[in-house]
Amino acid sequence: MIVLSAPTSVLLAGGGSAGHVSPLLSLADALRRRHPDLRVTALGTQEGLEARLVPAHGLELRVVPKVPLPRRPSADLLRLPRRLKAAIDAAGAAIDETGADVVVGFGGYVSTPAYLAARRRGVPVVIHEQNARPGLANRLGARWAQAVATTFSSTSLRGAQRVGMPLRRAVATLDRAATRPEALTQLGLRDGLPTVLVTGGSLGAQRLNEAFAARVAQLSAAGIQVLHVTGLGKEFVAEVPQGGAPYVVVPYLDRMELAYAAADLVVARAGANTVCELTAVGLPAVYVPLPIGNGEQRLNVADVVAVGGGLVVDDAALTPEWVDAELVRLATDAPRLAEMAAAARALGEPAADERLADLVDAAAAHGRGRS
Ligand SMILES: CC(=O)N[C@H]1[C@@H](OP(=O)(O)OP(=O)(O)OC[C@H]2O[C@@H](n3ccc(=O)[nH]c3=O)[C@H](O)[C@@H]2O)O[C@H](CO)[C@@H](O)[C@@H]1O
Incomplete structure (x- = not known):
């Protein structure tokens, strides 16, 4: 140049x-x-x-x-x-x-x-x-x-x-596979389990917090570990059954790249940074656009959904029952997640x-x- x-x-x-x-x-x-x-x-x-x-x-x-x-x-x-x-x-x-x-x-x-x-x-x-x-x-x-x-x-x-x-450079240059061992250790997660990251953007999302808080025991018993970033002041105590997968709750992460390195699937709001970070690092996601404002969040995910790198779920449909019926199946479908990850990655900038x-x-x- x-x-x-x-x-x-x-x-x-x-x-x-x-x-x-x-x-x-x-x-x-x-x-x-x-x-x-x-x-x-x-x-x-x-x-x-x-x-x-x-x-x-x-x-x-x-x-x-x-x-x-x-x-x-x-x-x-x-x-x-x-x-x-x-x-x-x-x-x-x-x-x-x-x-x-x-x-x-x-x-x-x-x-x-x-x-x-x-x-x-x-x-x-x-x-x-x-x-x-x-x-x-x-x-x-x-x-x-x-x-x-x-x-x-x-x-x-x-x-x-x-x-x-x-x-951020730490996200844009993230090598997920290389960073994963450090990320799992730092975040208190285990190796070898399907890992779901739940995040509501910089402020957290009450809807996501409630739906997942109601299914801690079920997810843990199904062998799905969760890293749930709730937003400041919105954290809750997660009780997992004996021998179940970890369910880690944190209010906020300064090093979000660690969460991205640990995750196999993300459930997130569709803020523009979140969408672009997930495509840049190649993570498949279920996007739950914020239902207020001018509807911008739904449009933010149009490109990634069109190429198959993510799914959209309406805010009203993001319930504990959705976690039972849809999330458990998706989180344990490794071939599908790999396809979605590749599609997201191809779009990332x-x-x-x-x-x-x-x-x-x-x-x-x-x-x-x-x-
Ligand atoms: C409620 C609201 O006004 N939302 C808007 C806001 O979203 P919001 O401020 O939530 O921003 P985004 O979803 O775009 O980005 C969230 C950012 O926070 C970081 N992060 C999040 C959680 C955490 O624990 N640690 C951390 O570092 C993420 O890595 C990401 O960089 O700005 C976006 C960009 O204009 C808009 O698209 C959103 O509609």
């Missing part, structure tokens, strides 16, 4: 839940690997998880006031112009003070002011959309962005190209961080004022 005019400073705008922040951090890592002297600054809000995660990652954080875009007429609508101006001013000050060559936006509250401030200054904008269904901020920014990258093939945005989701970094470099080379 030849970089004609490497960036000296980039501003990465994004935030929200852990899942919203992690592609920003992964892109920052990829950019710092290729340009060790690059100044990387994150732009976020005080309220989002970025306020904790960005400094913990060794990155500077600038904040802008949160500007909710009202979806229907309300008092918020009247306050919008003044709020938006304050946020655009704050984003503009961050661009000026850091001397940003490129603004990269990941959507969400903080991106709209960043895109508008960048446009005013002629600073090139690169957009990454995490979810299959694009948000408002990215739909707006895509009108003048230098490059628009998406995670999924179905996303409709002006000028979009699919690069996948920038993932473990180098999405590098592909997005290429777009940032190209935008920097293009320079100001011509986007």
Whole structure:
């Protein structure tokens, strides 16, 4: 790769839940690997998880006031112009003070002011959309962005190209077979048993927690071991029968790659990072999309389901009876899981961080004022 005019400073705008922040951090890592002297600054809000995660990652954080875009007429609508101006001013000050060559936006509250401030200054904008269904901020920014990258093939945005989701290196480069012995030991699991990982994303999912908590004894007696990541504060005590398979409950795992190395099958929410991590490492999954919001989670799994790397189960159908009737059969069907794993793997994009970094470099080379 030849970089004609490497960036000296980039501003990465994004935030929200852990899942919203992690592609920003992964892109920052990829950019710092290729340009060790690059100044990387994150732009976020005080309220989002970025306020904790960005400094913990060794990155500077600038904040802008949160500007909710009202979806229907309300008092918020009247306050919008003044709020938006304050946020655009704050984003503009961050661009000026850091001397940003490129603004990269990941959507969400903080991106709209960043895109508008960048446009005013002629600073090139690169957009990454995490979810299959694009948000408002990215739909707006895509009108003048230098490059628009998406995670999924179905996303409709002006000028979009699919690069996948920038993932943590520990996940993107995971060798499941080689890491499995360490993972089993660390997690308190046994070798030689079919292993199911249950995870509801960064916050946990009550529905999954309840259905599985009701079937601990049955799964254990059937010789299926479970690693259940419940979400913080949602853990429960799992009592297994004498001689049964382990049922390990943990609230949160910093090293999610260990769970992926141990698992043969995953039951998960369909958050965009989770879907992309599971395809990148080649894990078959039963996806249970979050039934609220704009339905984005169901769309997030369309690609992986289409190629046979995963199944979708409606939230309402994810019951203890479903565990009895479907999960036990699937978890013990090794040939089927192997086929699903291969299909998931073929779709995965473990180098999405590098592909997005290429777009940032190209935008920097293009320079100001011509986007
Ligand atoms: C409720 C909500 O707003 N969900 C959204 C949120 O999901 P959420 O924040 O749940 O994010 P994802 O499912 O995309 O990702 C979860 C992330 O947390 C990590 N993890 C999870 C559990 C754990 O113990 N340890 C750990 O490290 C996973 O490895 C993964 O990287 O952002 C996603 C990306 O925009 C959206 O698609 C989801 O719709």
